[in-house]
Amino acid sequence: MPLNYKSSYKERARKRNLLIIIGIVAVCLIVAAVIIFTKKPAGGLVGDNHSGEYGKVIERQKLYLYTVGTPRVSPSDVNREYTKVDKQVEDSYFDDALFIGDSRTEGFMLYTSLSNIKAYCSKGLSISRIYEDRIVTLEDGRTVTVMDALQEEKYKKIYIMFGVNELGWPYDDLFIEQYTKLLHDVKQLEPDAIIYVENIIPVSAARSATDPIYNNDNVRHFNEMVEQVCKDQNVVYLDVASALAGPDGALPANASTDGVHCNKEYCEVWLNYLKNNTYEIN
Amino acid sequence: MKMMWKKMKKTVAAGLAAVMVLGLAGCGNSNSDIDIDPVALADDMKASVTFQDQLSEVELDKVLSLYGIDSGIVDSGKAYLSTNATAEEIAVIKAKTAEDVDTVKTAVQNRVASQLQSFESYNANEVPKLENPVIETAGTCVILCVCDDKGEAEAVIDSYTAAK
Helix, strand or coil: CCCHHHHHHHHHHHHHHHHHHHHHHHHHHHHHHHHHHCCCCCCCCHHHHHHHHHHHHHHHHHHHHHHCCCCCCCCCCCCCCCCCCCCCCHHHHHHHHEECCCCHHHHHHHHHHCCCCEEEECCCCCHHHCCCCCEEEECCCEEEHHHHHHHHCCCCCCECCCCHHCCCCCHHHHHHHHHHHHHHHHHHHHCCCECCCCCCCEHHHHHHHHHHCCHHHHHHHHHHHHHHHHHCCCCEEHHHHHHHHHCCCCECCHHHHCCEECHHHHHHHHHHHHHCCEEEEE | CCHHHHHHHHHHHHHHHHHHHHHHHHHHHHHCCCCHHHHHHHHHHHHCCCCCCCCEEHHHHHHHHHHHCCCCCCHEEEEECCCCCCCCEEEEEECCCCHHHHHHHHHHHHHHHHHHHHHHCHHHHHHHHHHHHHEEECCEEEEECCCCCCCHHHHHHHHHHCCC
């Protein structure tokens, strides 16, 4: 069978030209893709003009997701206004109140003369553990977290005190984010309740002088953050610390065994402050 | 003579039996028939036992709620609780009936177990007291004392149970 050299040459040339065209098209597509996906938006949005703020927002969102897990929402009651009641309330004021807190609130619940007091509290409870620790036993016998219990029971007043177990937290942002989240969630679950946040009671002077964490400089610093969170969340901030502190700003030595937990006498002082500092929603 | 010996044996046997019955009855008194004043016992333990913390009386209803005890099965009682600086605690709870004693005792044991779980992470120094608490029953009373020196508490309790 004779070879057809002319025909074979033409076929090879056609294939070569096709490959060249395909190569050129591929190069053009790659170049176009690089231009499209690397082009900065006109005007240089967040990445340029606000790079600092943008970076912070991302960081805070990551922190928030880590600690909280749900998006932050502006409080729906931002326009709520409060008026201070200018008289001491009776014990019955607390009939529809709930106290939430740690071992200090637990002591308050047991030691005060209030017989109608209801509290969700536990030793070591904090603004993060409140979402995890099952410390509330419901009437049907189930043991649930405070947040789960709030979904089932409604109150008119909620008193919250946290902070002493958080004094060792190294990041202010974390404390602010978590406390903000807590207040926001409580407001969502208890829309009809007036939310009182009690600030952190100082420790004794002796404890303050020797403890790198439980000292009153730290308490004051954390209370500044608590107050700011209360303003941002538009809830009532109660300066319980001022009622329990002595002239030196510390918890009096005779008020506590360990310089942290109030005895019965000072729990009554604490209650007296609460009874003289109630508010109404306008 | 033989008849007299038989009569003597019967008399001695009857006497021994009576002594045994009375003895057993006496033993029963030390457990279930003792009637202790729970308030007095709690006060005496507060006064006689050494505590590190300032213990204060807490309303009985609050304590029963804390312990998970139905107040309907309780006759009376008294409790002193710590400030939470320590786990120290006194509770003397008198059940209404002997049948309710076990329920009260179980609740008291659960309270100690719960406190132990809390203090293990919260203040480990208190763990030894909670691992070795005084929990006794006398009559229809259930007695709890969490303290450093069990012997002090037991001595007070003995002074109540031995006197009856």
